[in-house]
Every structure is written in C-alpha cells, then in structure tokens.
Amino acid sequence: MNNEGGETWSVFDVIGHLIHGEKTDWITRMEIILSEGGNKEFKTFDRFAQLEESKGKSLEQLLKEFLAARELNLAKLISFKLTENDFKKTGIHPKFGAVTLSQLIAAWTVHDLDHISQISRVMSKQYKDPSGPWIEYMKILRQ
Amino acid sequence: MNNEGGETWSVFDVIGHLIHGEKTDWITRMEIILSEGGNKEFKTFDRFAQLEESKGKSLEQLLKEFLAARELNLAKLISFKLTENDFKKTGIHPKFGAVTLSQLIAAWTVHDLDHISQISRVMSKQYKDPSGPWIEYMKILRQ
Numbered sequence: 001m002n003n004e005g006g007e008t009w010s011v012f013d014v015i016g017h018l019i020h021g022e023k024t025d026w027i028t029r030m031e032i033i034l035s036e037g038g039n040k041e042f043k044t045f046d047r048f049a050q051l052e053e054s055k056g057k058s059l060e061q062l063l064k065e066f067l068a069a070r071e072l073n074l075a076k077l078i079s080f081k082l083t084e085n086d087f088k089k090t091g092i093h094p095k096f097g098a099v100t101l102s103q104l105i106a107a108w109t110v111h112d113l114d115h116i117s118q119i120s121r122v123m124s125k126q127y128k129d130p131s132g133p134w135i136e137y138m139k140i141l142r143q
Numbered sequence: 144m145n146n147e148g149g150e151t152w153s154v155f156d157v158i159g160h161l162i163h164g165e166k167t168d169w170i171t172r173m174e175i176i177l178s179e180g181g182n183k184e185f186k187t188f189d190r191f192a193q194l195e196e197s198k199g200k201s202l203e204q205l206l207k208e209f210l211a212a213r214e215l216n217l218a219k220l221i222s223f224k225l226t227e228n229d230f231k232k233t234g235i236h237p238k239f240g241a242v243t244l245s246q247l248i249a250a251w252t253v254h255d256l257d258h259i260s261q262i263s264r265v266m267s268k269q270y271k272d273p274s275g276p277w278i279e280y281m282k283i284l285r286q
Contacts, residue, residue: 106279133239134250
C-alpha cells in the first residue's frame with residue numbers, strides 16, 4: 001500500500017495536487033486580487049484534477065514539473081513588487097467570501113507545510129511494521 | 144512563540160536533537176550490533192542534550208552541522224557493506240530489549256519523517272491567524 005488506505009492519497013497524488021495548485025490556484029488568485037476592477041471571484045479549485053493530469057507520468061517527472069512551476073510562481077510573486085497596501089486587497093473565495101492577499105499568501109505557506117506533513121506520514125507508514133518496538137516512540141505512526 | 148507552547152520544541156531544538164542522534168545514536172548502535180562479541184547493550188539516548196549543545200549557535204550553523212554529520216553517517220552505512228544476514232543481528236535496547244539491525248534502520252527513517260512532520264507543524268502554527276478562514280482546510284492546524 002502506498003497511501004493511507006481507501007481513497008487517501010499517495011505521495012504521487014500529493015505532488016500532482018501541488019502542481020495543479022501552482023498552475024490554477026495561488027498565483028492565479030493573487031492576480032485576480034491585484035487586477036484593477038473587474039470580477040474578483042475565484043474559480044473553485046479542483047481537488048481531483050491531478051488524478052487525470054498525472055496519468056502516465058513518473059514521480060520524478062512530477063517533482064521536476066512542480067519545481068519548474070514553483071520557480072516560475074516565485075518569480076511572478078517577486079515581480080508583483082507588493083506594497084503594504086496590496087496585502088489588504090481582497091478577492092472573493094467561493095466558500096469563504098472576501099479574503100485578503102495577506103491571508104492567501106499565509107495559506108499558500110501552510111498548504112505546503114500541510115502536504116509536507118502528509119507526505120512524511122504516508123512514507124512513515126510504509127516503515128511501521130519494519131520499525132518493530134520503536135513505533136512506541138514515533139508520534140507520526142499514531143496519526 | 145516559536146514552539147507549540149510550554150516545554151515543546153522549536154525548530155532549533157529539533158535540529159539540535161537530530162544532530163545529537165547522528166553523533167550518539169543510530170550509527171553508534173549499528174556499530175554495537177555489528178561488532179564481534181562483547182557488550183551489545185545500547186546506552187540510553189539523551190533527549191535533552193541539545194538544550195546544552197546548541198547554546199549560542201545559529202539555526203544555520205545547526206543545519207550545516209546536521210548535514211555534515213548525516214553525510215558522514217551515510218558514508219559509514221555504505222562502508223558497512225551490509226548483507227542479508229547482518230539485518231537479523233541484534234543489540235539490546237535499554238527499554239525494548241533485543242532489536243534487530245533491520246528495525247534500527249527502519250526506525251532511523253521514521254524518526255526523520257516524524258521530526259519533518261513536527262517541523263512542518265511548528266512552522267505552520269506561526270501562520271495560523273494570518274491564514275484567516277483557510278485554517279478550516281488545513282489539517283495540520285488542527286493537530
């Protein structure tokens with residue numbers, strides 16, 4: 001088993017999800033917030049797009065794809081030359097309503113950390129039985 | 144706050160703990176298991192040694208120290224040229240009693256993943272309030 005059972009995600013699924021986020025979510029939503037006038041509503045993020053988009057690819061390919069997409073987005077983020085005032089600008093989230101640019105950037109960071117934690121958890125479960133008595137000391141194996 | 148409250152560890156504390164593990168635990172115990180004859184008992188690992196050893200150092204210094212110690216230990220691991228038979232050899236853990244080399248290596252891996260998960264959790268908590276409504280989607284902020 002390479003996931004946490006049932007419909008849970010493998011590391012491969014998670015990386016595909018992160019790539020889809022780089023391509024359609026975080027920076028795209030920042031651009032909507034920073035645009036002058038117009039519609040400020042975000043599109044709903046597709047949490048299952050990677051199941052199709054990752055088909056036939058290797059984990060190594062996905063990791064390279066994520067790295068390239070993230071580098072491009074960090075370059076875009078820098079190019080925005082954000083000011084204090086920009087951080088207070090808002091967009092309309094399909095579920096939460098008005099959210100600020102500042103909240104979006106914090107959530108982007110936590111989203112990374114959440115999936116790093118998930119990847120660690122999924123990988124560690126593959127070593128649960130092989131670790132023998134040490135599982136008693138490993139908090140991650142009791143999650 | 145740079146930890147999870149009370150006596151919990153900051154990222155700085157965790158890296159110090161990982162360094163102490165590289166220097167006194169995993170490879171040291173493997174050497175005891177692989178040694179011919181003699182006392183097979185492991186010393187008790189000091190979970191608080193880093194509180195003294197990390198004093199006055201920067202996080203960057205600790206990260207460099209960890210990297211160097213890990214590289215040295217991976218080189219040692221390769222130099223052991225482990226055989227199928229070696230994986231079944233045992234040492235005496237101060238709490239668990241007899242443990243195999245195979246279990247020790249699996250536990251070393253899970254121990255890394257456990258602390259990567261902890262670091263992600265500690266860091267993400269610094270962004271909890273700034274993330275606003277998104278905390279609802281972040282499993283790591285509910286741990």
